[in-house]
Amino acid sequence: MRKFGLIGYPLGHSFSKKYFTEKFAREGRSDCQFELYEFPQITDFTALLEQEKDLEGLSVTIPYKEQIIPYLDELDPACQRVGAVNCIRIREGKKVGFNTDYLGFKQSLQSWLGDIMPAALVLGTGGASKAVQQALRDLAVSYQIVSRFKQEGQLTYQDLAENMAWMQNYPLVINTTPLGTFPKVEGIPELPLEQLDGRHLVYDLVYNPPITRLMQECMDRGGKAKNGQDMLELQAEAAWSIWNSPR
Numbered sequence: 001m002r003k004f005g006l007i008g009y010p011l012g013h014s015f016s017k018k019y020f021t022e023k024f025a026r027e028g029r030s031d032c033q034f035e036l037y038e039f040p041q042i043t044d045f046t047a048l049l050e051q052e053k054d055l056e057g058l059s060v061t062i063p064y065k066e067q068i069i070p071y072l073d074e075l076d077p078a079c080q081r082v083g084a085v086n087c088i089r090i091r092e093g094k095k096v097g098f099n100t101d102y103l104g105f106k107q108s109l110q111s112w113l114g115d116i117m118p119a120a121l122v123l124g125t126g127g128a129s130k131a132v133q134q135a136l137r138d139l140a141v142s143y144q145i146v147s148r149f150k151q152e153g154q155l156t157y158q159d160l161a162e163n164m165a166w167m168q169n170y171p172l173v174i175n176t177t178p179l180g181t182f183p184k185v186e187g188i189p190e191l192p193l194e195q196l197d198g199r200h201l202v203y204d205l206v207y208n209p210p211i212t213r214l215m216q217e218c219m220d221r222g223g224k225a226k227n228g229q230d231m232l233e234l235q236a237e238a239a240w241s242i243w244n245s246p247r
Contacts, residue, residue: 002054003055005052007068016059045071049095056090056243059088062128066126072085076098076099079098082101084099085098085127086100086101087235101235102134104230120136120170122174122176128205174205178206203225
């Protein structure tokens with residue numbers, strides 16, 4: 001039996017298990033299984049590998065996309081540029097990290113907006129944010145990072161509230177935080193919502209619910225919005241290709 005899985009915490013509403021279980025059934029891959037490996041601290045990763053010696057690949061989600069790096073033997077060059085891992089290939093004991101979030105987001109954004117993209121506000125600073133930032137750099141899209149906390153080179157939500165120029169000059173808003181994810185669907189980044197208008201485009205990486213509160217707030221004001229469902233599907237297929245690649 002070929003074994004794959006997802007590590008993270010918590011994993012109660014995982015996309016990956018449902019996606020791969022349905023994929024294996026659809027493609028008649030009775031020799032493959034995908035499991036959830038939920039543990040509260042990254043140090044449990046070593047014990048997992050000792051317990052599941054047949055694992056060939058793992059997806060990685062919050063909060064371990066950066067914490068997992070010291071446990072790997074090698075990083076794919078593209079993954080190294082991103083600085084976060086969401087896919088691990090295990091072969092003959094060697095653990096190599098990749099980032100398919102980058103590939104999924106880049107392809108999804110291009111499909112949505114085409115070749116002409118406006119400047120962006122990237123909400124959040126975690127592993128998903130790092131993948132989004134690399135994709136935007138490669139697409140030559142100007143962006144600003146927005147965080148709850150003041151750091152050099154970053155904006156805060158208070159900065160946006162105090163200076164309307166940020167929201168006006170950066171009409172693409174990309175939410176990389178988990179705020180608004182089921183079951184806490186009322187969650188929303190602390191944007192000055194009154195500044196949203198018909199020029200704005202919200203890309204919310206959250207996929208459950210299909211329309212987040214942030215997306216709805218934008219659409220109610222005449223803007224456009226999309227969720228992260230197709231990004232997840234694209235990154236999952238990229239992970240499958242990596243796990244099955246000859247090298």
